[in-house]
Amino acid sequence: MSGHGAAIPMTARKAGPLSGVAEVPGDKSISHRSLILGALAVGETRIIGLLEGDDVLDTGKAMAAFGAEVINHGGGNWSVHGVGVGGFAEPDHVIDCGNSGTSVRLIMGAMATSPITATFTGDGSLVKRPMGRVTDPLALFGAASYGREGGRLPLTVVGARAPDPVRYVVPVPSAQVKSAVLFAGLNAPGKTVVIEREATRDHTERMMAGFGAELEIEDTDEGRVITLTGQPELKPQTIVVPRDPSSAAFPVCAALIVPGSDVLVPNIGLNPTRAGLYTTLREMGADLTYENMREEGGEPVADLRAKYSPNMQGITVPAERAASMIDEFPVLSVVAAFAKGRSHFLGVKELRVKESDRIAAMADGLRANGVEVEDTEDTMTVIGTGTVPGGAQVATHLDHRIAMSFLVLGMVSDAPVSLDDGQPIATSFPIFEPLMVELGARIERDV
Secondary structure, X not given: OEOOEOXXXXXXXXXXXXXXXXXXXXXXXXXXXXXXXXHHEEEEEEEEOOOOOHHHHHHHHHHHHOOOEEEEEEOOEEEEEEEOOOOXXXXXOOEEOXXXXXXXXXXXXXXXXXXXXXXXXXXXXXXXXXXXXXXXXXXXXXXXXXXXXXXXXXXXXXXXOOOOOOEEEEOOOOXXXXXXXXXXXXXXXXXXXXXXXXXXXOHHHHHHHHOOOEEEEEEEOOEEEEEEEOOOOEOOOEEEOOEOXXXXXXXXXXXXXXXXXXXXXXXXXXXXXXXXXXXXXXXXXXXXXXXXXXXXXXXXXXXXXXXXXXXXXXXXXXXXHHHHHOOXXXXXXXXXXXXXXXXXXXXXXXXXXXXXXHHHXXXXXXXXXXXXXXXXXXXXXXXXXXXXXXXXXXXXXXXXXXXXXXXXXXOOOOEOEEEOOOHHHHHOOOOHHHHHHHHOOEEEEOO
16 A cells, blocks of 8 residues: 555556557656745746646645645646745644655755754655665755664754755766755855766756756766855746656557557657657667657757557667666666567666666566566666566556556556556556556556
């Protein structure tokens, strides 16, 4: 059972071609940051197309708990009346971030340089995830944290009363860690410097600049150097959220492996720090095209058309690409099972500390369904043969992307594939089931 409801066993079965238009939800990363930056601005920020999944809704509840006024106007239209940088009030209750590592890590950063105290918790998956990678750099600002062994939730953060700016080299490629430090730096005097050896998704930097923060970004021998000038007055914005490329991955990948399929996924954000999956699929030989390419709100956007691609080949995905597709490796491993030959995924150890150990979860589930998989701490190899026997029930480990990936597998495997729990899908893609069924998939709830 997850933290948000009873388990929902589900089964996906082979069906006819997938066809039609897949209107996937708004980008989760941008939705989270819109709410947090709106709360740190002075005045009213309006958000159009907010993803209304559980993860983002938990971020909205948290911003209200810290004193912002968060209003749902319906139809994905929201507004946030912010309290300004350094204006967070101390919450009256524990902040429950559900399944969302993004929520808890970014919010910890946003409050860590204000003189307030907050306690954070989450569901059965989130309380197992490491928080030391965030609380350690926040301690450099002067914040203190008290949690369970290993720095795990529930955890209390005591914000710094007189924060110091920091210079921090991010030890692992993690947009969440980078963003937490930058959010903390907003209320620190002087200049906070974050250095990434490997670039990660850059929505935080783009959006902070859009709200009026002063950032300088330079590529050096040391890595990508981001310098933030602290204590700005952020100006409210109107944000149109592009559709989520990580959610788009599921109808796109399903269309590539279900015979006869032709699916259009419109208005997808193609930020280069997020588009590694689509580059990889095209290198494998996928019939995947970008249509109507344009820019919206400073982000590149296009319509994706995916057609059945029976001649895909296994390839090696280099380690330097991993950060740009870290959430998409589970469904890519399903595609790899239907490609011909070996697909090697390098530099993917970060998958072991996501909502679940995604390398272990995917390897176990694929093997149970007749796919040969090899894995190490930092790599995963899928040996594709073009067909998958299927027929197994897999454990999702409260992980939405594991759940959706194995439902995609069941749409084309010889025998149905079942999940122990599809309920976590609602955290990021609440309309996944009806959207895929509308395209022609057979997904059933096992009552």
